[in-house]
Amino acid sequence: MATVLDEIIVGVRADLEERRREVPLQAMRERAAVAVRSSPARDAHAALAGGRLDDHGIRIISEVKRSSPSKGALADIASPAELARRYEAGGASAVSVLTERHRFGGSLQDLDAVRAAVDIPVLRKDFTVDEYMIHEARAHGADLILLIVAALDDSQLAEYLALTHELGMNALVEAHTVEEIERAVAVGSRIVGVNVRNLKTLDVDPRNYAALAPNLPAGVVRVAESGVQGPEQVADYARDGADAVLVGEALVRHGDPSQAIRDFRAASLTVRG
Numbered sequence: 030m031a032t033v034l035d036e037i038i039v040g041v042r043a044d045l046e047e048r049r050r051e052v053p054l055q056a057m058r059e060r061a062a063v064a065v066r067s068s069p070a071r072d073a074h075a076a077l078a079g080g081r082l083d084d085h086g087i088r089i090i091s092e093v094k095r096s097s098p099s100k101g102a103l104a105d106i107a108s109p110a111e112l113a114r115r116y117e118a119g120g121a122s123a124v125s126v127l128t129e130r131h132r133f134g135g136s137l138q139d140l141d142a143v144r145a146a147v148d149i150p151v152l153r154k155d156f157t158v159d160e161y162m163i164h165e166a167r168a169h170g171a172d173l174i175l176l177i178v179a180a181l182d183d184s185q186l187a188e189y190l191a192l193t194h195e196l197g198m199n200a201l202v203e204a205h206t207v208e209e210i211e212r213a214v215a216v217g218s219r220i221v222g223v224n225v226r227n228l229k230t231l232d233v234d235p236r237n238y239a240a241l242a243p244n245l246p247a248g249v250v251r252v253a254e255s256g257v258q259g260p261e262q263v264a265d266y267a268r269d270g271a272d273a274v275l276v277g278e279a280l281v282r283h284g285d286p287s288q289a290i291r292d293f294r295a296a297s298l299t300v301r302g
């Protein structure tokens with residue numbers, strides 16, 4: 030049976046073929062190479078492992094998310110740049126920008142605008158299913174890309190991670206099960222996310238983080254993804270050892286996202302002083 034993930038990937042591949050007709054792989058490789066020289070990637074690993082924050086608060090990856098497959102339209106984001114600046118002002122360690130169009134309403138234009146607006150690392154959040162998308166991410170300024178273990182076989186995972194590192198970027202490698210965590214770790218992932226949203230049913234269960242986190246080895250940056258509605262959930266993830274948390278909906282719907290981020294970080298400090 031086709032899952033939501035499978036359906037999304039069909040659309041991602043169709044869009045990719047269109048862009049590849051405009052700018053073929055070799056030309057995109059050259060654009061990425063130019064970006065590597067003129068505007069090298071920011072160190073997302075360092076930022077998520079502690080970075081400029083001198084307390085022990087959880088690091089926040091704040092997402093620019095217009096819509097989602099489970100909820101439809103989430104927020105009317107007139108200026109992704111302005112939203113990203115608010116995230117940065119509140120103390121976010123990185124900004125995630127959805128670039129998938131059909132289900133998330135994102136675009137590479139959003140990525141360009143956000144990268145130019147902030148000094149913190151920027152994640153291109155998309156369904157990476159081809160080498161092309163990694164060169165393209167770097168050409169558009171991405172510092173970090175998403176690799177979803179469930180969408181890739183082991184050789185793709187290893188190859189895409191190596192290319193990401195070659196271009197000076199980091200990868201957030203997303204897992205949903207113990208087996209996927211093991212596959213992520215086996216290829217040498219340095220930043221591993223546990224997404225508590227089931228990609229087949231889209232159900233969110235934050236308890237999945239506590240259940241799966243013991244399988245993350247020391248030395249990888251641990252990211253809890255999805256399901257944050259308020260500070261309590263952030264405190265729970267922090268208690269369960271998350272170094273960073275990825276938050277979308279709760280921030281795009283909040284009237285004061287800078288303050289929301291401050292509140293999330295403060296909540297995490299109450300559980301680890």
Ligand SMILES: O=P(O)(O)OC[C@@H](O)[C@@H](O)c1c[nH]c2ccccc12
Nearest residue numbers: 224254255256257275276277278279
């Ligand atoms: O809006 P939320 O529940 O805070 O979730 C954010 C983020 O984890 C979610 O957008 C996400 C996690 N992994 C993904 C992969 C693709 C698209 C989106 C995602």
